[in-house]
Amino acid sequence: MSRAGGVAWSAHRLDAAEVAGSNPARPTLIIAEKNDAAKRIAFALDRSYKKLALEGVPVYVGSWNSTKFYVIPARGHLYTLKTDVGDLSLFPVLDVEWVPLEDDRYVIKLLEVMKKLLRESEQVVIACDYDIEGETIGFNIVKYNGGFEKVVKRAKFSTLTVEELKHSFNSLLTRDKWLMADAGRTRHYIDFMWGISLSRLLMEEVRRGTGKRLSLSIGRVQGPTLIEIYNRESEINSYVPKPYWKFKVIGEIKGEELELSGPNLRSLEEVQRAKELKGKIGKVTFFDKSMEEIKPPYPFNLSDLQKEVYRLFGIQPWESLAILEKLYLRALISYPRTSSQKLPPAINYKSILTKLGQRYKETANISRSYPVEGPMDDPAHPAIYPTGELQPLSGTEFKLYDLVARRFIGTFYRNAKVAKKYIKVRADVFDLEADGAALVDRGWLEVYPFKEIREKSIPDASVGDKVLIKDVKVELTYTKPPSRYTPSSLLEWMESNEIGTKATRADIIKTLYKRGYIKGNRIEITELGFSVARYFSFSQIITLEMTRKLENSLENIEFGKAHPSYVLGESARFLIEELKNVKHSEEMVELTRKYLAAGTGESFGKCPVCGKGELILHISQAGKRYLKCNVCGASAPLPRKGKLVPAKKNCSYCGWPMIKRGGWVFCPNPECPSSKIKSA
Amino acid sequence: MGVLSEPGVPKQQNKKCVVCGSYSEEGLLCFKHRTAAKSLTEGYKYWKEAFNISFNEYLKEVRKRPETGVWVKEVIDYIVASNDLSIISE
């Protein structure tokens, strides 16, 4: 590090003492998670920043507190886990290491540029998202490029507004332990070891029984989630409805009519007795009037927001997360991956409400100086709130932004007030009852009108009043099976069972779809999914309890209560122990065989021969793969190895749907003119 | 050292579900139809209480309901076709 060649000793010493952390000649390298975030950070620190393109990699250069800075965006994870144990019949796999995403050329270039800038810099700032994944991304870049020889600091912010970013860089955090990165890296290790080992077990089991190598996989958290869907499917398929009768009467109190509901009736005798009430007189046994105050709903955390967005707009959780991410990168809302239902005063309520007032007149009617908050907290970020910046928005982006903004304003609003009544009537052996509700003050519903208060008017009464039963209505009804999960309700299930993290749950569900284990918005399990879940449920390898236990240990790392190597060891022991107890399942093999005989069910597109059928992927006894139309039987051979996916376009020569394998797109039609051109 | 590299468990014969012919770990029914038969057995008391009907009438009524699960329907079809009630009492 001889940078002061030729400078007089005294001057050099002065220089060194003065600049221990901020030599103007030695820049600071700031690592951001995404390009949009990098741009915002550069802009916040220096309005006249410049954009460079080093080997095609965008780098933003400027000056902050008279120190030169570079902001370079990562592109999500640049490192991934890999094992050298290539033999698929070998497991458990415990040898794992981080390697750069080598098959991505951009990542290779990006890492080269980062390495060069790191060498040049005095200080590194990890400014990736302030959570487990973000810190893991930044930490890996610094660690595997010699960055920890430098001063490494952490930027913490929840919004990408100029104000907050400036504040964040004026008070950078120093770390001696990178607990979030520890937790993230350990989670990745454990998920990788379990995922690869369980998948190999599954494939080996199928190969043993059927002689075929099916490419199957299952993850540590996907497993119990799939089993839950399978349990639900089993309940639905083995459901026997129970008959009962709904029972209502029309009564009259002092000339005023009201509908009262009675208990469900279980037998024809009860129905007969209920019908005989007609024309009889009952008596009021209870009457109550009260004013109910309904507090504004809590500020949004990610999963509450995802549920609400699904309920109101039918948007799936992973889609809403992607939109929220965009709004965050445009500095319109705070960081969305949060569990918190709290809004600390530091976010400056007044300033946000004033800015929002330009679009939302309702801000003039708020009555609380502090927002209503929920019990859930998050050490890294507050609840999701609007920053107050206004930009033109449309479509779903507007819908979600509007929801966040209205919810935020609503938390400062007065309670809604509902006048309630409750009446109970005794007639023969039956207790009948009715509820009344009238909205007296809309309160926060003025700004957040997304909750429905059902109003129903019933007359006032006193105990002892006579009630004439004018009519009796009974309706034969049957109980219904439990409803199918939706992605939204499944997410809720995962959350309440404490498996996965707020950042990963939606992706785990998406992966189950991608692997062909589940289908539909009202989730049905496929035959393949059923076999896999049945196997793991039968063999008891990935139980909910085990998954939850590991989640707890992982959380302990983040809070400094457990060492990563301890948790890693614990997880490896679990895994080995579980694999020892594997029970072979003939049933699983049989299910898989049936599944194979029917084709895998995976369609690669419409059959161009008959125009009616679907081209379904089949695997022969000998392990050969081919497409076969489920209507006319037209078929085409496929390569034996490699993952095949529909390329979603048709061959321009023959019209067959094209197929992608890795980077190669081909037409499967053996008669296709294009193949003759090539081989000619 | 793959856990499953030892020779496979010998296949047991005659362990087929009487309803669907699938492998069954134990008894006359596979997992699916055992679960369905169990809930079919348990459901009768509610229908008897409601309508005071015989078991055969119960089967007929349940078979008609859209709420009834497909595995249950398969079990009912088997019982009706074979007149074999033994799987219910199993």
Ligand SMILES: [Zn+2]
């Ligand atoms: Zn066809």
Ligand SMILES: [Zn+2]
């Ligand atoms: Zn072609």
Ligand SMILES: [Zn+2]
């Ligand atoms: Zn069966």
